[in-house]
Structures are given as structure tokens and as C-alpha cells.
Amino acid sequence: MRRESFAYTHYPMRFNRKNRKVYVWRTDGTVLEMPWDDIFFTLANVVEQWEVRGHKLAPDNITILETFALSYSDLLTSHDLNPATLRSSDKDFVRGHWEFIRRYMEEGPSEVSRQVQFCMPVDGRRESAKGGMHRILANFSGAPWPFLLMLSPILLLVSLFRIFAMRTSKIPQWPDHVEAACAVEPGDPYAIAGDADGNRIAVYPESAEAAGVRFTSVTGAKA
Template identity: 40%
Template structure:
């Protein structure tokens, strides 16, 4: 079952198999791509409601396909524990608003220390964007799922999967600036690579072909 918290405070619900997902783009010189889910009427053609997944990719849609495969595997495949290993960073927003510091860290996140060369230019822009982001967070309501949804999604006390901000990298600024200790980086890379390989093996076994 899918539950969607809408900006008007209402909650949509629909079985996963009954939602039609498709790529979506507003166009433009450098188009950005997202994923929309359409809830259809009983005729299977009329769209009665639409929601978007939290992703926006500019240029190539390859990353969009990878994002979709993560969601699809979570909903359809038996590999949740391995998927959890692929998540390196979670916003600390459970029952609270995002802080200015984390918002800035999220905006500044780098993939390589080579990006340091752009820091003098990007830092002022990130600070401005961080202030705007913080204002948006402070003036937004904290989503609260209805009790019926919470009751339907109760987590077992002994559930081995825990994806939350509690598992974020210990030295968050070093992670954001691509400056972690080699041991920390290599340990996380090894875990993620092993998890990715296990997922690929499961999909290959189920579908009888090599997965991309």
C-alpha cells in the first residue's frame, strides 16, 4: 500500500500495483526529470489523482532510472536490508523541522575534493540558498500521519532495518566536504558495494538475466 501526504494535509492511499508510474518533465532548455504516480479510475484510463516522488534530475535521465529501481525493489523485491545499506544520509527531521546547519550541509555536499576549487564561488550562493531553505522549513508545517496510517505501518521491535538520521556519518561536515578518513570511506564503500552485488544477484536469479 502507498500513502501520500499531500500539501493540503489530506492523505492519499492506493495499492502499489494499481498506481501507474511514468517519467515527467516540465520541458525547458535543460529539462529536469521526475517520476509521477497516477491513481486511475476503475476504467484503468482516467486519472483521478497524481503525486510525485521526491526526485528531480537535470540532463541525463540515467540517475532517474537508478532512483526508480531503488523504489521498485523496495516495494517488489526481497532485498530491503541490502537497500538500507545504500542509504548514507537521512535528514534529521523526525517530528521536527530541518535545521539551518543540516540544510546548508545538504546543499554543499560534494562528491570529490576536486570540488573544493569551486568553494569560494559556491559558498556565498549556498549560504543564500540555505537561508531561503531555512525560512521555507520554519514556515512549513511538520507532517503528521493520521493514526490509521501509523497503525497500518507499525514497525516490529526487532526489525533489523533502521534507516534514520541516527545512522548518519559521525563526522557529518567531513562527509559533506568529501574529506572523511580513508578507513571510514572505504568501510562504507565496501558495505554499499557488497549490498549492491547481493541485490544484482537476487534480481538475476529471479529474472534470469544480468541486471544493469
């Protein structure tokens, strides 16, 4: 009730590779705006869950003024946490998520577009009840049906509270100067949006087709 209800439906981030700035929606509704090259990224641990955090540092490059976390956290193996490890395992999705963002900012969308498997349809709108249920079930992807059946009362309760949180929270609206700085150029072949199920839809399908832009396919998804 105190954290997720009567708050915001989500807390978006924007990575603008053209002006090399990062925009982070704070919990109080204000926006943190930072140059990409000035952010100090590092790993952090919260109750055995690891995440990549970005720090805004003071001029002394020691004092942390503000921190934000990327939108993925997970367990990491001892192999991936070993400083002597030269190559991360294929289970290191925490740094894999970071690498996706880094390559987008440093190398451009053509290097990472095929990794996009779905788009959450929450930009400028609330999550639907169906979409919320999908996100909850995604946490148990691959689990046997007897196990899901046993958990169904709990999942239903969680879903109801999720719907309540969405209906009582405000939709974040970026300031006009951020919208202007991050406006999608007409005909951008990499511009995609999500439909009600999170399937990817090209904003400019003719441009995407002409540029040969494709995305990794998932079951039931539209290209």
C-alpha cells in the first residue's frame, strides 16, 4: 500500500544515444537527467539479488549524490562473481541486461534490435488486468501445472492487489523538454511499440521492411 499503490504505474528510464543523456523517473515524480558518460555503473546486492546501479557522483568522484537501478535483478553464480572470471556465463542476465543498454548507447540500435522479444504496452497508459496476469505468470514460466494450480489462490490475490495498485496510481508524464529531446524521427526503422499482449509492432513498418530490420521471434508474437 505504501510503496506501489497511490504512486506511479511504473518508473521509466530513457537512454538517448543521440544527445548521450539518461533520463530517470524518480519516485517523487521528478526527473533525474545525466550525461551517459558521467554515470558510474556498478553491481549491487540486495538480499541475494544482484542488480546494476548507476551513480551520480560529486566532483570529487567519490561521494555518491544519487543512485538509480536498472530494471532487472537476479541471482549470480559464484563463477560470475569471481573477479578472476574472464568471461561471464550464459546465465549472467544481470550484466547481459546492462550490456544490451551499453551496446545500444555505444554502438546503436542495429547491434541489439534482434534481442528485443517483447514491448510492455505501458507507455502513456495503465497496464491491463490481462497484462498484469501475464507478468505474474512469467515469474513461473516453465513450472509444472500442478504447482501452478497449487499457487493459483495466491496468484489470484497478488493479481487483485496489482490491479488495485495500477488503478490508484498516476501515469508518468515526461516533461516537454524530455519529450522533445527523445522524439522518434519520422521513418525510424527501429521504432517499435507493444500491442495489448506485448507483441512488437513496427511504428514505421515500411521503413523497417526496407532496412531489413527483424526482431527475435517468440511464440505467438507479431514481427
